[in-house]
């Protein structure tokens with residue numbers, strides 16, 4: 001068989017300008033295990049990006065890898081449309097036993113096309129079908145994906161600008177904290193929905209993330225989430241929680257909302273749901289709203305069979321008891337103490353986020369980019385988020401050993417110290 005060369009000049013020559021992460025991390029990666037990536041030259045990097053939280057259990061988890069290899073070498077089904085398969089049955093049973101039942105959730109699973117955006121599309125379409133209404137309420141700095149329906153619910157103007165047509169059917173309201181600590185934006189939402197002359201049509205759905213992953217790690221308070229859930233109910237709208245990024249343990253528990261006392265009508269999941277970084281997405285829906293007809297929200301790749309294999313293991317290995325979740329609390333403390341030290345080096349810095357999606361707002365996108373670039377030079381992959389990319393964001397795999405976590409945080413601290421020192425000299 002022919003082998004083509006791994007020529008690094010081919011990216012500039014032949015890959016579209018739409019490429020993005022690779023611009024900040026200019027290496028050619030070859031291998032990965034756990035919380036580390038290795039490039040073609042053998043350099044090692046600690047991964048605090050984790051595929052944007054698609055790799056919550058690290059790269060190439062040995063148990064998932066073994067199961068997947070066995071599945072493939074045994075001629076297990078690779079693609080099965082939405083046919084019943086053994087591996088799908090096993091995943092569904094694991095999800096029912098270890099996730100849904102212990103949380104008293106009666107939701108059904110609907111597999112969508114294998115992206116978060118497609119799960120959000122399905123959720124919004126379903127809410128419109130169920131309620132017969134079109135308007136959807138989403139929030140400032142929310143990110144829900146870049147296909148047209150999901151993009152309409154997304155705040156970011158750069159992404160919205162890519163649509164090329166007007167994005168309609170969504171009314172935006174201020175997220176928790178958007179107007180400062182003195183204004184309760186849930187009260188504003190209630191007022192707008194109760195006033196027939198507010199100009200906001202009765203909504204089919206209210207959709208939000210409990211921690212805004214791309215929008216700058218704004219974390220909604222439990223009270224705000226409960227209030228908005230009650231408002232949705234009172235106004236006949238479905239509550240959609242987009243847990244594509246904050247779910248699968250990222251916010252400290254399997255679902256980002258599970259300690260808040262709310263039961264969403266619909267939950268969207270993708271990113272880490274396969275456990276292994278494979279494409280997979282789903283929507284959880286309460287049975288009374290499970291109203292799509294057969295193939296009404298169709299898709300050739302609904303349910304990636306290889307992902308069912310690894311997704312089942314991720315549930316059985318990490319969520320069958322409390323052990324893993326308890327470890328998360330300890331890792332959260334380590335991250336928080338690192339971030340506290342960092343925030344002291346940057347005047348005006350603010351800590352952001354919840355659980356293990358944490359970061360620091362350093363006040364400017366330029367400074368945040370300079371810090372991430374310096375960290376990368378020293379072997380740490382870390383990205384920014386927020387309306388001006390001003391939040392340095394830690395999304396380390398949840399399985400990162402404490403020693404590696406500390407090592408990564410030390411690289412980050414050094415990067416902040418060196419970058420801010422350089423800027424001081426440059427200003428003098």
Ligand SMILES: *Cc1c(COP(=O)(O)O)cnc(C)c1O
Pocket residue numbers: 114115116117118120143144145146209213214242243244245246270271
């Ligand atoms: C990443 C993300 C999406 C979109 O997922 P894709 O797989 O990139 O389409 C939707 N919602 C949230 C909260 C996300 O973080």
